[in-house]
Each structure stands twice: as C-alpha cells, then as structure tokens.
Amino acid sequence: MALRTPLYETHLGSGARLTDFGGWDMPLHYGSQLEEHHRVRTAAGMFDVSHMLGIDVAGPGALAFLQRLLANDVAKLDAPGRALYSCMLNPSGGVVDDLVAIMLDPQRYRLVVNAATADKDLAWLRTNAGEFRVTITPRRDLAMIAVQGPQAREAVWAAHPELRAATEGLMPFTATEHGARLIARTGYTGEDGFEIALAAADAPALWQALRAEGVAPCGLAARDTLRLEAGMNLYGNDMTEATSPLESGLGWTVDRKAAERDFVGRPALEAAAPRRALVGLKLLDRGVLRSHMRVTTPAGEGEITSGTFSPTLGFSIALARVPRAGEAGPSVGTEVAVDMRGKPMPARIVKYPFVRHGKALIS
C-alpha cells in the first residue's frame, strides 16, 4: 500500500487529486495547478512535504562526517540555524541525492532529503558512518509544511502570532528551533516563505490554521512548475547517480576550496573535465517541452531533463543537458532544435532561473 503523510485525510477533505510520488500518495492538485502556481507567485500557497525525510546526524564526529559525505562544505555553517544546499556523491562522482543541511548546534545537524531516495540515503549514510562518532536518526515522527509566496510569512504569523518574534529576524536560508518545531526560511519555489517541520500530530491543525488565513493548498504539479521556473533541479530528472553535479548546473555547490577535504566523489570529479552542461531553454514556438526530448545544438546532441509550460511566462521552458562548446560552455542566445513528436522545433538557450520573486527574468 502507498505511504501516507499525516495530512492525507486533510487532503481528501480538500478535494485533492492524488498521485503516486516515490511510493507516497500525494496531492497532485486541488482543482487547478495553474491557479495554485499563481497563488504562490502572487500571494501564498502551502505544500505538504512530509514525504521528504529529516535525518538527524549528531555526535562529536558530525561535522567531520558530513564534510566527508557532502560535496558542499558544512564547515560554512558557522552558527546554529544556518543552512546549506549540497549534493551527496557516490565514488564515481554521481549524485546519490541533493539535500539541505541545517546546523542545529555544532554537534547536531538536520538533513532534509528527497522522498524517493530516503531509504537509499539512510543506508548510504549508515554504510559510511564507519569510524565517525555519529548517530543517524531518521525523523519519520515529523511532518513538514512548506508555506511559500510573498505573503507566506505574514500568513504564518497571522495563524501563529507567537512565531513572529522567533522568526521575523530569520535571514534567507537560515532556520530556528521553536519548541518542537524547526522553522526554516527556505523553499523550492523561488519565493519567500518558510518550511516548517513539526510533530506529525500537530500538522493538520497548522494546515487548517494557515488555510483560515487564506493560504492556498497546492499540489506537486504546481510545485514542479514553480521549481522549474525558479531554475531549481529535481533529483531523478536533472541529476542522478549517473550524472556529475558539474554536468548538472550544480558546480556552485561543490566546494573544493579546502584542498585537504577528501569528500566522497572528489577524486572522480577531478579526474575528468565536464563535457556537458545544464542550460535553460525557451521554446520559440507553441507547444510544451518535456523531459527526454532530444536537443540538437551546434556542438552536438543533448536532452531535456525537465520541461514544462511556464505559467508565469506564458511559454514553454526547460532545463537541458547539452555538450559543452569548448571551455565556456554553450552560450546564451544560441538557437537549438528540439525534437517534439518527430518535428524539429526552434528553442533558444537562455539564462536561468527563469522567474524569481514573482518577476520574469527572461522574455
């Protein structure tokens, strides 16, 4: 049977259309994914992200362990509450998963990992814990609600006034523990907002309180169009165990400044220069770009890793992995052809993110 989050019954009562996602019964939408998308860009929407797993890594060896397992350097988290986006790599430099690491205190970190990869991640962490003095605790006792949009924070404070003082000063990509809740100013939409981890039993009440403040329930369908407009990778689409972060637009998350930091995957990344790059595409004709469509560029063939219709922009956009044209990589403005149902359709390489904070970044 499919797994269900603590908000499953709540979703049914709200008319959610459900879909299977990584073994979980999750809301796809509650009527219109386009409306949900626009609500997040212009007001506030919320997502049940309880299928994602929080994993606590604690103990005197926590920092050294995470410096070994994560491609980004957790040593950057120099104060409790600071958060970091990172990939976890395999020895060949492929991506085991992408995650957010939050320092709760110097010997205690919370990792937030993808739902479909959670069991694999947990096994990977445990396999590699070896000599490190750490305990690894999956937090399936928690639910997570992402509240996103320009009015998201105000809505949270209206629903729970006691949270205002604790979270008003939170900078982007930081978090704070408030009782049993962990509130992070993070998200996957390109908008402001919070992601709130809390006891599973408390999730329905928070959801209903936010709803009473006008926050729109949003499903995975809107989550996908929002994250793609925001230029954020989706694990399994844009990077996998078979692709390097350096060929997935994630070079900025691979920290090689400390020459002595021997993280898993580093030797493989340094052994070969990346030959492909992730680029943004804008479809110049009507239709919708989809993942796995073939892309023909002047430097050779590539493939779309994520594609959609952009509700904010009104045309189709995509991320595509294409050959690097020399050192500089494929240049913005280059016209390419996408094989759409057997027909070559014109598209242009563009910068991404495509949309941030409600504003179009390309036209």
Place this chain on the structure above:
Amino acid sequence: MNLPENLKYTKSHEWVRTETDGTLTIGITDPAQEMLGDVVFVGDVKVGAHLAAGAVAGVVESVKAASDIYAPVTGEVLAFNTALDDSPDQLNEKPYEAWIFRLKPADPAQLATLLDAAGYAAAQE
C-alpha cells in the same frame, strides 16, 4: 460523470456531435479534461487533411502531459477551432462547448461504431 446524452463518444475520449448537414464536431470529454488537468496548448490540426478512423488529428497539451486526439471516423478535416489558440483553457472550463475540429465523414455508416454516453461510461470502468 458529465456525459451529455445527445453526443456520441470514442474510447479515446473524444465526443462527437452530428450537425444537421451531416458534418461532425469533435472535442474531448469532461473526464478527459479532468485527467489532463490545465490545458495550455491545442494544435497540430491540419485543415483539409484526409484521415482514417483512429488516425491522429491533433494534440492537446496540458501542463502535465501531451495527449493525441483522433479522428473518430474516416473523413476530411474541415475546420480547427482557432479560439483555442488564445484560450486553450476553454477545454477545461466548458469541454462540451469548446470543440476542437470539424470532420466531414467519408461514410456516415461508420458513425454506428461510436459509443453512446452509457457505453463510454462503461468503457471507463
């Protein structure tokens, strides 16, 4: 299921209305638009094309997926509803008013192969 009794249906989720002049008006059913979700593009319909029954007549793309639409019977494509160029979401809002294409059937006897509302509903079970 919202399935008007005066229409005929295909297993591939088209509805078909026979006009007084014998031509056919074709769209997608309410359950079909519900499955597709928000429609953002309708196209690739070639006016003047001669299509065999079951041949691809065009495409409906929602944010989620692309779905072919088919000729319910053999015939010639007479028209495409160009109003859908600007507002493809009409397929979601009023699926039985927002027609997609018109077809002149080659052999009216083929219409007997189409389903009625009850037959279509049963095919969805």
